[in-house]
Amino acid sequence: MTIRSSHLNEISEKLRGDGLCLRTGPFSVRVQSNIQSVAECIHLLYQHHPMQNLEFCDYHLAITQPSGLRRWFRPQINFEVDGMIPFKPMPLDQAYATFEWGYNYCISSYAHQFLIIHAAVVEKHGFAMIMPAQPGSGKSTLTAALASKGWRLLSDELTLIPIENADTVVPLARPINLKNASIDVMREYAPEEVFGPTVSDTAKGTVTHMRAPISSIDRMNEPAQQKLIVFPQYHRNSPTQIKPRSKARAFMEIAEQSFNFNIHGKTGFDILNATISNCDCYDFRYSNLDEAIELFDQLIEQQHYSKESARLAESST
Amino acid sequence: MKNLISEVFSNPETINHFQLNDWDLLVRQARNSDLAGKLFVLLRDNSLLSETPKQALPHLTSAHVHTQRHGELVKYEIHQLYNELSELDTPIILLKGAAYVAANLPSAEGRFFSDIDIMVHKSRVAMAEDALQHKGWRGSDVDDYDEKYYRTWMHEIPPMQHSKRGTTLDLHHTIIPETARYRPDANKLFKAAIPVDGYENLYTLCPEDMVLHSATHLFSEGEFELSLRDLIDIDALLRLFPTQNQQFWQRLIGRARNLDLKQPLHYALRYCRELLNTPIPDQAYDEARNQAATEGPSQALTHFLLERGLRPNHSSCHSSLHGLWLWMLYVRSHYLRMPFKLLIPHLLHKALITPYEEHKRDREAAKHQDIHTLLALRNR
Amino acid sequence: MTPSDDTFWCTNPNHPVALAEWNDSQQHEVIAYHLGTGDTHLITAESAIILEILQKDNAGMSAREITTRFRASLNNPDLEFDSHDIIETFLKPFQQLGFVEATHS
Numbered sequence: 155m156t157i158r159s160s161h162l163n164e165i166s167e168k169l170r171g172d173g174l175c176l177r178t179g180p181f182s183v184r185v186q187s188n189i190q191s192v193a194e195c196i197h198l199l200y201q202h203h204p205m206q207n208l209e210f211c212d213y214h215l216a217i218t219q220p221s222g223l224r225r226w227f228r229p230q231i232n233f234e235v236d237g238m239i240p241f242k243p244m245p246l247d248q249a250y251a252t253f254e255w256g257y258n259y260c261i262s263s264y265a266h267q268f269l270i271i272h273a274a275v276v277e278k279h280g281f282a283m284i285m286p287a288q289p290g291s292g293k294s295t296l297t298a299a300l301a302s303k304g305w306r307l308l309s310d311e312l313t314l315i316p317i318e319n320a321d322t323v324v325p326l327a328r329p330i331n332l333k334n335a336s337i338d339v340m341r342e343y344a345p346e347e348v349f350g351p352t353v354s355d356t357a358k359g360t361v362t363h364m365r366a367p368i369s370s371i372d373r374m375n376e377p378a379q380q381k382l383i384v385f386p387q388y389h390r391n392s393p394t395q396i397k398p399r400s401k402a403r404a405f406m407e408i409a410e411q412s413f414n415f416n417i418h419g420k421t422g423f424d425i426l427n428a429t430i431s432n433c434d435c436y437d438f439r440y441s442n443l444d445e446a447i448e449l450f451d452q453l454i455e456q457q458h459y460s461k462e463s464a465r466l467a468e469s470s471t
Numbered sequence: 472m473k474n475l476i477s478e479v480f481s482n483p484e485t486i487n488h489f490q491l492n493d494w495d496l497l498v499r500q501a502r503n504s505d506l507a508g509k510l511f512v513l514l515r516d517n518s519l520l521s522e523t524p525k526q527a528l529p530h531l532t533s534a535h536v537h538t539q540r541h542g543e544l545v546k547y548e549i550h551q552l553y554n555e556l557s558e559l560d561t562p563i564i565l566l567k568g569a570a571y572v573a574a575n576l577p578s579a580e581g582r583f584f585s586d587i588d589i590m591v592h593k594s595r596v597a598m599a600e601d602a603l604q605h606k607g608w609r610g611s612d613v614d615d616y617d618e619k620y621y622r623t624w625m626h627e628i629p630p631m632q633h634s635k636r637g638t639t640l641d642l643h644h645t646i647i648p649e650t651a652r653y654r655p656d657a658n659k660l661f662k663a664a665i666p667v668d669g670y671e672n673l674y675t676l677c678p679e680d681m682v683l684h685s686a687t688h689l690f691s692e693g694e695f696e697l698s699l700r701d702l703i704d705i706d707a708l709l710r711l712f713p714t715q716n717q718q719f720w721q722r723l724i725g726r727a728r729n730l731d732l733k734q735p736l737h738y739a740l741r742y743c744r745e746l747l748n749t750p751i752p753d754q755a756y757d758e759a760r761n762q763a764a765t766e767g768p769s770q771a772l773t774h775f776l777l778e779r780g781l782r783p784n785h786s787s788c789h790s791s792l793h794g795l796w797l798w799m800l801y802v803r804s805h806y807l808r809m810p811f812k813l814l815i816p817h818l819l820h821k822a823l824i825t826p827y828e829e830h831k832r833d834r835e836a837a838k839h840q841d842i843h844t845l846l847a848l849r850n851r
Numbered sequence: 852m853t854p855s856d857d858t859f860w861c862t863n864p865n866h867p868v869a870l871a872e873w874n875d876s877q878q879h880e881v882i883a884y885h886l887g888t889g890d891t892h893l894i895t896a897e898s899a900i901i902l903e904i905l906q907k908d909n910a911g912m913s914a915r916e917i918t919t920r921f922r923a924s925l926n927n928p929d930l931e932f933d934s935h936d937i938i939e940t941f942l943k944p945f946q947q948l949g950f951v952e953a954t955h956s
Binding site: 543544546547550551554636 | 863865866886887888889949952
Binding site for chain 1: 869871878
């Protein structure tokens, strides 16, 4: 049963009561909130996501507006994880965004059954392309654009490598966080996609969220094989350029972008070593989304073609 | 009010009767009480991991992996610290978590230790502080008031932080502030200390003193959020030491008298038995109880407060007045640590300048900052 | 402590340095992950050889011994360097990073 099957009023009532449990890939999250905008955003952006019963949910999140005078003067919300408040209150209009960031916080703090890298990851032909988050990368815009053009969205923020199956990447298929200029870029590039409300004056500037494509959500339990690591850099008017990056330097950057590499010690090191070895690593400069996607399509086709040729060669011997 | 932590630690087989929503609650209570790693160890040691549902198991395994790695890093930290202090040529006793790790005790596994605690003779404190400062240790971020609190009133050094490694170190010359109600003779602790394998001049407290130190620390503590975890540490020591030495219980009771720590010992045995079903011989239990104060209204109030303070750190175990009980325990701890004439001004300062609730929340918030900083910090 | 000929250099088997390399670029760089500190470093191929020499035999060895073994592992026998160079170029920086410890024999 998906969120879609419930009316907004029912969603709102559940959130104000015992909570609503959403499934995203390997995790389930119980959400409670007395804030209407949270209900509206969940109803819109998680419309195709499955709900599950409340018996066991991995994380219990609550985004609530406390009663008291603060309700009317610069209203704030509290964010709770499992009944604890880990950080400062946020302004009311950032309630839904806080839910998304808070969910990221939970996963990156507690989900050590995965090696977690701060990177976007998309998939085509079963191959995962990982794009680490560096300033100026424009990775979220790229991720959103790729998702709108037939690539499967695994995640815009968290690349999850299962410790027990370390050649793969596991999806979350959650809404994509867009900020500032990329909001207008994506509204123009893919007007058919569904966007949540825009919120200004956050620590990241203006943010919104784009709903994940239905096909990505339907395949949220399907891992992808590690194949490409691309370090994007957006430069205005830059031609589309790609060149190989040394694996040692790719390792350094990925380790830097990993939330829990050091928690896994030697195991984490071995897994990252294997991931880097599994993947072709590239530095990528671009300014034009269509050209960027065309190049990625070619890259992945090459991989697909090589794999198919190898498979055919094997089956004919 | 379901205290599932106590239920499971008292009798691990209880999990066989759990429904999935019990596991949901248990994971919350464990995580908030810093006991998820220990819960994994408990289930593993009782061959119950296979009975743990697949929804709950990753939470416990994750916590265990995290604490295991943390233990490795603590070992490295001890090694570095030893190198930094070896020139002093004076006995150094590791206390609490660092001691558990160095001595490879069961208490070490499954949990985090935020600081390294060491003890040297009082006459060597200034030298040790000096040596540490030369090796990159700095006074950590305490304000002027807190600095005065530590040095002038408590006769302690404020915590130090390593400028490169970021570790926090507490340098002591006794196991409880000099000004406190209990005054164990530190020389006796040094005399009975046990050397750490492979490190000259590095020691841990002997088993009885380790239990008494943990008990004194826990029952003079002001912050009770993670007290159940500390009680479980004591439970682990009380399960281990009798197997290593038949005389352990007698020595423990005698030592409590000798060091004038009879009250904390009684509390430790009482709450370990009540909350964790720790196997304690009746004779030992009765002797410890008889030599401590157990009657009277102040005892009744203390029991009332401790019983509430020692619950899992989750709303499912708290009444609406929980904040009040925690505040009273906080006041009590200062009463135990400070002479009365200092207590009121101190509490007033804390009450007016940093009201208790906000102080705690600010401290937590300052630690975690905003979500973005936190997510960025996670990379380190 | 000023290193001398008596100085023994050793890695710590409880907190080893894990190494990874790929032959995919001209600058032959190696990843060194120190399990004690949790820090990851990019080091030269030569540095990695020195570390491997030390980690093979955790009992520790003198700079002279390290230099001999290092020379044997290189393809270029004409390179001029001595144990003092080894100390300055590799061992002292390693000591700073926590990879190695120096003790007097």
